[in-house]
Amino acid sequence: MGMTKTQCIHILVKAKEHQACFNNYEPAVAAFEEKDYGTFEKICRGNLTWLQRRGIPTPFSPTGPYVLYSDNEVHRGEVNDEHMDVGIKMILNKRTGLVESMYIFNNQGEPIYSLKKCRSGSATEAYEHLVKLTDALHLQLGLQPLPSAQE
């Protein structure tokens, strides 16, 4: 863990005080009770990001991966010490786990490419189309699609 458990718990308490974490509190508590401190820390960092983006001061640096739950979505990403998204951010449907959108950011927090799901469909359909997409990306980059993706 990049943050201590005490720091994480402090963030959760503060997020709860600011009514930020209705969707995040339960998964955080569940992860803590299961001793899954990696996930616990990511959810706390999600709350920390939420607090800092609303100008609520916190004493900790948020750098690292985070998970943030909303009513319908799960946001998985990584923030730098200026609270900006860097690297890959994935937004999943909370109920189905399907990829709704993705972003890839540069080190300045600027989006480089975005991916969007344009229509609804089953998990199988979404899986198949994402495999097609990644295989096509690999071919475009002069790489072979991964063997397990071709099965």
Added chain:
Amino acid sequence: MSMTKKQCKEILRQAKEADACSSNYKPAKKAYKAGDYETFEQICRGNISWFDDHSIEFPTSVAGEYIYYYGGFKIKGVLNQHAEPADIIIRTDDESEVVAEIEVKDSLGVTYYKVDRQRDFNLEESNTNLKKLADAIYKHLGIDPTP
């Protein structure tokens, strides 16, 4: 080639008549002169796609890969038997070859997922980031992206 050279030439001739192919005629001719008949066929098929968009009938069966040059972009895709783009469409900058857009279509030709470039950058940076994107998707799908 799934079309004959004669069919391809007829497509090009008709496309030229219909003012379709100013961006495509030169690459088609170049590919033909270089003996690269596969690329030649793909560019000709791109013109058939243009015919279809403009309701100009063309009798040849055209299913297969196509290349189409338009507005500074090179568009690569697959046409179904109805001359409609299906499966994957990749738009790249014609000069830099940087990927600008990728569409994944379902069996009805409706876009399912779409990747869009958000800003300008060079080919190396583009490829590095697209590889990261592909790795992240593979990983999410439970496929190990490491060699």
